[in-house]
Amino acid sequence: MTGDHVPARARLWLFALGFLVIAFLVLPVLIVIPISFSDSSLLEFPPRVWSLRWYRVLFGSLEWRDAAWMSVKVAVLTTLVATPIGTAAAYGIHVGGFRLAGVLRLLVLAPLLVPVILTAIGLFYLYALLGLNNTLTGLVLAHTMLALPFVVLSVAAGLRGYDMAQERVARSLGASWPRAFRSITLPQIKLSVLSGALLAFISSFDEVIVAFFISGGEMATLPRKMFSALRDQIEPTIAAISTILVALSIAIVAMIAVIRPPAERD
Amino acid sequence: MNEAGLLADARREQAMLAGLATPAFLILGVLLFIPVGWLFFLSVVGPDGYTFENYRRMVVEPAYLSVFRTTFELSLLVTVLAVLLGYPLSYMLVKLPPRTAAICLTLVLVPFWTALLVRTYAWLVLLQRHGVVNTLLARWGLIETPLALVYNFTGTVIGMLHVMIPFLVLPLYANMRAIDRDYVRAAASLGASPTAAFWRVYLPLTMPGLTAGTVMVFVICLGFYVAPQFLGGGRVTTISMKIQQNVATYFDWGAASSLGVVLFVITITLLWGISRLARSHRLTGLGP
Numbered sequence: 001m002t003g004d005h006v007p008a009r010a011r012l013w014l015f016a017l018g019f020l021v022i023a024f025l026v027l028p029v030l031i032v033i034p035i036s037f038s039d040s041s042l043l044e045f046p047p048r049v050w051s052l053r054w055y056r057v058l059f060g061s062l063e064w065r066d067a068a069w070m071s072v073k074v075a076v077l078t079t080l081v082a083t084p085i086g087t088a089a090a091y092g093i094h095v096g097g098f099r100l101a102g103v104l105r106l107l108v109l110a111p112l113l114v115p116v117i118l119t120a121i122g123l124f125y126l127y128a129l130l131g132l133n134n135t136l137t138g139l140v141l142a143h144t145m146l147a148l149p150f151v152v153l154s155v156a157a158g159l160r161g162y163d164m165a166q167e168r169v170a171r172s173l174g175a176s177w178p179r180a181f182r183s184i185t186l187p188q189i190k191l192s193v194l195s196g197a198l199l200a201f202i203s204s205f206d207e208v209i210v211a212f213f214i215s216g217g218e219m220a221t222l223p224r225k226m227f228s229a230l231r232d233q234i235e236p237t238i239a240a241i242s243t244i245l246v247a248l249s250i251a252i253v254a255m256i257a258v259i260r261p262p263a264e265r266d
Numbered sequence: 267m268n269e270a271g272l273l274a275d276a277r278r279e280q281a282m283l284a285g286l287a288t289p290a291f292l293i294l295g296v297l298l299f300i301p302v303g304w305l306f307f308l309s310v311v312g313p314d315g316y317t318f319e320n321y322r323r324m325v326v327e328p329a330y331l332s333v334f335r336t337t338f339e340l341s342l343l344v345t346v347l348a349v350l351l352g353y354p355l356s357y358m359l360v361k362l363p364p365r366t367a368a369i370c371l372t373l374v375l376v377p378f379w380t381a382l383l384v385r386t387y388a389w390l391v392l393l394q395r396h397g398v399v400n401t402l403l404a405r406w407g408l409i410e411t412p413l414a415l416v417y418n419f420t421g422t423v424i425g426m427l428h429v430m431i432p433f434l435v436l437p438l439y440a441n442m443r444a445i446d447r448d449y450v451r452a453a454a455s456l457g458a459s460p461t462a463a464f465w466r467v468y469l470p471l472t473m474p475g476l477t478a479g480t481v482m483v484f485v486i487c488l489g490f491y492v493a494p495q496f497l498g499g500g501r502v503t504t505i506s507m508k509i510q511q512n513v514a515t516y517f518d519w520g521a522a523s524s525l526g527v528v529l530f531v532i533t534i535t536l537l538w539g540i541s542r543l544a545r546s547h548r549l550t551g552l553g554p
Contacts, residue, residue: 006361007460018358021351022370025377025431028388031398035391043391045398085289092286108290110298115489115533117506118526121513122301145297148290177282206381209491226383230390230496239391242384249379253372 029246036239043236054240064241066218067225071205073136074221078143078204083197085144086151091181093152094159108152111145116209119146124213134219142210147200154199158192195259202252302530309523320524330508330525337504340419340494341487344426348483351427352434353476359435360442371439378432386496389425390416393497417499425493433486434479441475474544481540485533505529 006014031045036054038047058064093104111119123142124133132138162185170180186193208223215224222241229238309320324330355374359367377385392398393416400412415421449471453463491506503511505525512522 010460011361014354014358014361017351017354018370021355021431022373024351025428026373028392028428029377029380029385031392032384032388043394043397045391045401085293088286089290092283096280096283096287098280098284104287104291107294110294113534113537114298114302115506115526115529117489117491117509118302118305118523118530119298121509121519121522121526122305123297124513125304125519126297126301141293141297145293148294152290202379208383223381223383226387227492230383230387238387242381242387245381245384249381250376252379253375256375257372 032239032242032246035236036243038236038239041235043239054236057237058240061237064222064225064237067220067222068241070136070215070219071222074139074143075201075204077136077140078147079197079201081140082144082147082151082200083193086148086196086200087155087193089148090152090155090159091185094156095164105156109149112149120210120213123210127214133214134216136219139211139215139219139221142214143204143207144200146207146210147203150199150203151193151196154192154196155189158189162188191259195256198252198256198259305519305523306527308519309527312520320520321528323521324524324528333503333505333508336502337488340422340426340490340502340504341484343423344430344487345480345484347423347427348430348434349476349480352431352438352479355431356435356438356442359439374432374435377428382429382492385428386425386492389421389428389497393421393424416497418501419498421497421499422494422502425497426487426490429493430483430487434483437479437482438472438475441472441478445471477543478540481536485536488529488532 034046035043037050037052038044039049039051039053040047089108093101093108098104123138127133127138130138132141164185166188167180167185170184171177175183206223207221208227211221211224212227215221220228226238226241310316310318312319324334359370362370390397394400395412395414397416399415400409403409404412415424445468450463450468453467454460458466489506490504491510494502494504495507506529509522509525509529512518512525
């Protein structure tokens with residue numbers, strides 16, 4: 001244990017700075033919680049009187065409820081569409097060993113490489129021609145495209161750690177290809193598929209820039225609605241939504257910690 | 267079964283596997299490659315045929331030049347600050363006992379998974395004139411008049427930094443964890459002071475993760491839209507915001523597209539450069 005020690009004084013500074021940075025990352029996210037339980041319409045901290053006033057406003061508002069419901073619908077449908085399509089693509093590219101596999105892998109990442117604003121105005125232009133702006137179908141298709149890289153990357157990582165010979169053995173023993181995949185391969189890569197699905201869900205649920213262009217009015221998603229609301233005023237209703245979303249994100253982090261196979265943990 | 271039969275079988279399998287990948291590429295093609303390709307086309311056509319007017323304007327008009335300058339200054343500053351704060355954080359994570367490190371890493375990830383608009387809103391609450399930070403500073407007697415922390419360049423930098431630190435920490439921490447401690451021990455046993463061992467042995471070993479993280483942070487910063495839109499208070503205009511204005515306010519698709527194309531080309535060039543660098547690191551055995 002000797003030799004790679006950081007000297008005690010340097011260590012103290014390092015840890016002090018490190019924990020300050022963690023505080024900088026975490027505290028701002030948590031600040032919305034007390035603000036949301038305040039009775040005042042000013043954003044006071046700490047609140048002088050506690051109440052559920054802003055939650056009542058939030059749940060009483062048809063517009064916010066519609067937006068939340070819209071976001072859930074879009075994110076669930078996106079997950080249901082992107083997960084099988086992305087998994088199939090990852091499997092096809094991985095097993096196929098095509099000459100252009102490298103190019104295909106790069107092309108799948110394109111939604112992450114093209115600046116979102118460019119994707120957004122491109123989709124807006126295309127949807128104007130196809131009549132898909134302000135439709136559920138349009139949103140789900142767009143979010144599916146944006147979510148594909150997450151699913152493909154996640155499943156491809158799972159397949160790299162999996163010995164394809166097992167599937168070939170099952171098939172040589174008479175199992176059909178789909179059956180061999182379903183009963184031998186899928187169970188072993190299911191955690192990768194699951195985390196891909198989770199990423200697809202979150203990427204859709206949080207997506208704001210594309211939604212800003214191609215959805216609005218009754219078809220607005222929650223981030224889209226928050227975007228407009230933030231422009232107008234910053235009242236504590238948004239703190240109440242934010243608190244719910246923060247709780248959701250903490251639940252997701254906990255879920256990921258559980259999903260990750262023990263081998264990847266410390 | 268004869269050879270021809272096996273070959274036909276193999277070809278059928280290949281065709282099926284290609285078929286499996288088709289839906290994904292169909293979606294990417296129709297929803298991304300065609301529209302973005304169309305925007306590329308729009309950026310070079312004018313009312314009378316092909317023109318480079320949209321690109322010429324970027325180089326000569328001060329309004330455009332200042333948008334580029336703002337975007338690069340912002341991205342550079344945020345990247346430097348992210349390195350200065352993210353490096354010690356990652357270093358601390360590898361020095362902590364595994365269980366504590368796991369908890370800290372989870373804390374780093376909570377903002378990472380929190381919706382961008384929630385974080386932006388949180389910063390508005392914290393930094394505005396009568397916001398939490400100013401209130402607390404005044405109560406503790408540290409300031410007399412509220413500081414202008416938001417609706418300007420400062421607020422934008424703070425908001426973006428908060429988003430970007432995890433993007434630097436994740437690749438860097440992965441790199442640091444893969445480093446064999448024996449290297450630093452060897453340096454110490456050969457008489458290097460801890461400071462020298464850090465600067466001359468440890469830091470170079472973390473370069474692959476640091477470069478990857480730095481370039482990624484810089485590239486993502488270049489495309490920022492939400493944070494400058496809300497925290498900049500109209501004083502900060504990034505390339506992405508200019509693109510949005512061109513489309514929504516002026517319906518100038520050519521101008522918007524050409525800006526988008528430039529942003530795209532810069533992004534791809536930087537990422538391509540970093541992947542080349544990563545490959546050479548691997549060749550020289552420096553990579554993780």
